Amino acid sequence: MATRAIGFIDSGVGGLTVVKEALKQLPNEKIMYLGDTARCPYGPRPVEQVVQFTWEMTNFLVKKNIKMLVIACNTATAVALDEIKAALDIPVVGVILPGSRASLKQTKNNRIGMIGTIGTVNSHSYLNAIKNKSPQTEVIELACPKFVPLVESKSYQTSLAKKVVAETLQPLINQKIDTLILGCTHYPLLRPIVQNVIGDNVTLVDSGAETISDVSMLLDYFDIQAPVSNETPQHEFYTTASTKMFEEIAMDWLPLSDIHVQKISLGEEKRN
Amino acid sequence: MATRAIGFIDSGVGGLTVVKEALKQLPNEKIMYLGDTARCPYGPRPVEQVVQFTWEMTNFLVKKNIKMLVIACNTATAVALDEIKAALDIPVVGVILPGSRASLKQTKNNRIGMIGTIGTVNSHSYLNAIKNKSPQTEVIELACPKFVPLVESKSYQTSLAKKVVAETLQPLINQKIDTLILGCTHYPLLRPIVQNVIGDNVTLVDSGAETISDVSMLLDYFDIQAPVSNETPQHEFYTTASTKMFEEIAMDWLPLSDIHVQKISLGEEKRN
CATH class of the missing domain: 3.40.50.1860 (Rossmann fold)
Structure with a gap:
C-alpha cells in the first residue's frame, strides 16, 4: 500500500x-x-x-x-x-475545505475574498464551508473565467495577463477583505500579478x-x-x-x- | 454524531x-x-x-x-x-505525529530537540516519526522527569520552576538545535521559562x-x-x-x- x-x-x-x-x-x-x-x-x-x-x-x-x-x-x-x-x-x-480552514485561520477582520471559476463560485462551496465554521465571517465571491485560459496557454507572465487580472479583480477593490482565497488551482501561477493588483495588505491563500x-x-x-x-x-x-x-x-x-x-x-x- | x-x-x-x-x-x-x-x-x-x-x-x-x-x-x-x-x-x-510534522516544517538546520517524560523519551517515538520522514534530521532527546510534578502542583511560575528548568535543559545548550518540541502536554505551562533558558533563536513546537x-x-x-x-x-x-x-x-x-x-x-x- x-x-x-x-x-x-x-x-x-x-x-x-x-x-x-x-x-x-x-x-x-x-x-x-x-x-x-x-x-x-x-x-x-x-x-x-x-x-x-x-x-x-x-x-x-x-x-x-x-x-x-x-x-x-x-x-x-x-x-x-x-x-x-x-x-x-x-x-x-x-481542495475546498483545506482552503476554507486556512482562510479562517488567516483573517483578522473576518472579511474573506474568494476567486474561482464560474462553477466553483456558483456552487458557493467556499462560502458554505466558511459559514459552517464561522457564521459571522463575510465571504465575497468573484468568478474569474478568463484566468484559466491565460494559464493553460502559458500566458501567465504576459502584459495581457496583467491587464485581464487588473480588470477582473476590480469588484474586490475597496471591499476591505484582508484575505483572498485562490479558489482555483490554476491561479497560483498568476499569484504575483494578483498580489500586485489586490495589494500587499491582503494575504493570499493557496487552497491547493x-x-x-x-x-x-x-x-x-x-x-x-x-x-x-x-x-x-x-x-x-x-x-x-x-x-x-x-x-x-x-x-x-x-x-x-x-x-x-x-x-x-x-x-x-x-x-x- | x-x-x-x-x-x-x-x-x-x-x-x-x-x-x-x-x-x-x-x-x-x-x-x-x-x-x-x-x-x-x-x-x-x-x-x-x-x-x-x-x-x-x-x-x-x-x-x-x-x-x-x-x-x-x-x-x-x-x-x-x-x-x-x-x-x-x-x-x-x-499528539506525537502532529508535533513531529510541525517540527520538520519549522527546522531550517535539521537539528531538532525533543523534551518529554522518561516514558516518551524511552519510546523514541518522536525520533522514529521524524527519521521516517526525514532521515537526515538529527533529533536530540532529553527526559525532564521533574517538569510534570511542577505543573501538577501549580508551581509552574515559581522560582523553583526556573531553577529546575535551567538545570534540566543544560544538556541541550550548545547542541545547535533551532527547534525544540515540547513533547509533553504539561510543558506549555512552563513555556516562558523554557524559552528563556533555551534562547529566543530556538522555536518551540507545542505538540498538543x-x-x-x-x-x-x-x-x-x-x-x-x-x-x-x-x-x-x-x-x-x-x-x-x-x-x-x-x-x-x-x-x-x-x-x-x-x-x-x-x-x-x-x-x-x-x-x-
Whole structure:
C-alpha cells in the first residue's frame, strides 16, 4: 500500500501547483497526475458534465492502483468530491475545505475574498464551508473565467495577463477583505500579478498548497506514507491534449530536472 | 454524531493545553476531558501499566458516547495509540505525529530537540516519526522527569520552576538545535521559562496545539463537525483526584468563565 502513488486530477495544468507543494512536503511520495487539458476549462461546464469527467479521470488513476486521490481542481471538488469519496475505498481529498480552514485561520477582520471559476463560485462551496465554521465571517465571491485560459496557454507572465487580472479583480477593490482565497488551482501561477493588483495588505491563500498538509496528515492517519528511500520516485504525468505545452508549463513550474508526459484518451470509460 | 463531544485524556492537567487550542480553533465543539491526576505522573511507569490506565480512561469516555478521542498525553500516545486506534470505531488522534510534522516544517538546520517524560523519551517515538520522514534530521532527546510534578502542583511560575528548568535543559545548550518540541502536554505551562533558558533563536513546537489542526481536519474529513449554534457548548471535566487544584489550574489556563470538575474513579473497569 505505502509504495503506491498518490493520484492528482485536474481539468488541466492547474493541479501542478498542488503537486509542487507535494514535492516539497512529501519528497518520498510517488505522484501520478492526470490533467484533462483537452476538455479544459471545466469552470463553465454544466455540473453533470463536470461530475462525469471527474469520474473518468478518477477511474483512470484508480486502475493504476493509487493509494489516495487528490481532486486538485476546485470546480471538480465542488460538485464531485462527496460522491467520489463515498464510492472509493481509498482516501479522497478535495481542495475546498483545506482552503476554507486556512482562510479562517488567516483573517483578522473576518472579511474573506474568494476567486474561482464560474462553477466553483456558483456552487458557493467556499462560502458554505466558511459559514459552517464561522457564521459571522463575510465571504465575497468573484468568478474569474478568463484566468484559466491565460494559464493553460502559458500566458501567465504576459502584459495581457496583467491587464485581464487588473480588470477582473476590480469588484474586490475597496471591499476591505484582508484575505483572498485562490479558489482555483490554476491561479497560483498568476499569484504575483494578483498580489500586485489586490495589494500587499491582503494575504493570499493557496487552497491547493494547503491541501498537501491534509494529505500529509492523512498519510500519517492511515499509516500509508511511502517509506524513506534513496531512489527518487518516478512520477507519472498524463494529459488528454498536447504533451508539449503541458511539459513546458510543468518544467517552468516544478523543481524537476526532467518530466515525462504521456497523452491518453478519456471518455470511453463508463461512469461507475 | 456531529453534536457528540470530542474526548480528551491525559495523565493529569497537561491535556488542558490541548483543550485551550481546541476552544480557540473549534468553538462549536463540546469537550469532555478526563485527567487521571490520582495516578499522575505516567512518565516513569512501566509501559504495560500506562497502556492499562490509558484504556481505562478511554473506556470511561467511550461510554459517554464521544465522537472522537484525542490522547492528549505524549506518554500514553507513545505506547497505546496504535492499539486503541485499531480497536475503536471512532477516530483516535495522538499528539506525537502532529508535533513531529510541525517540527520538520519549522527546522531550517535539521537539528531538532525533543523534551518529554522518561516514558516518551524511552519510546523514541518522536525520533522514529521524524527519521521516517526525514532521515537526515538529527533529533536530540532529553527526559525532564521533574517538569510534570511542577505543573501538577501549580508551581509552574515559581522560582523553583526556573531553577529546575535551567538545570534540566543544560544538556541541550550548545547542541545547535533551532527547534525544540515540547513533547509533553504539561510543558506549555512552563513555556516562558523554557524559552528563556533555551534562547529566543530556538522555536518551540507545542505538540498538543498542533494536534488540534489534525482534529479540525479529521472533523471535516469524516464530516462530523459540530453544527454552528448560538449556545456555548457545555464542556465536561473529570479528574481522578482533588477537583480543587484541577479547577485552579484550568481557570488559570483556559479562557472559560467557569468550569465544573467532577471527581471519578478508574481502575475497576477491565481492559478491553
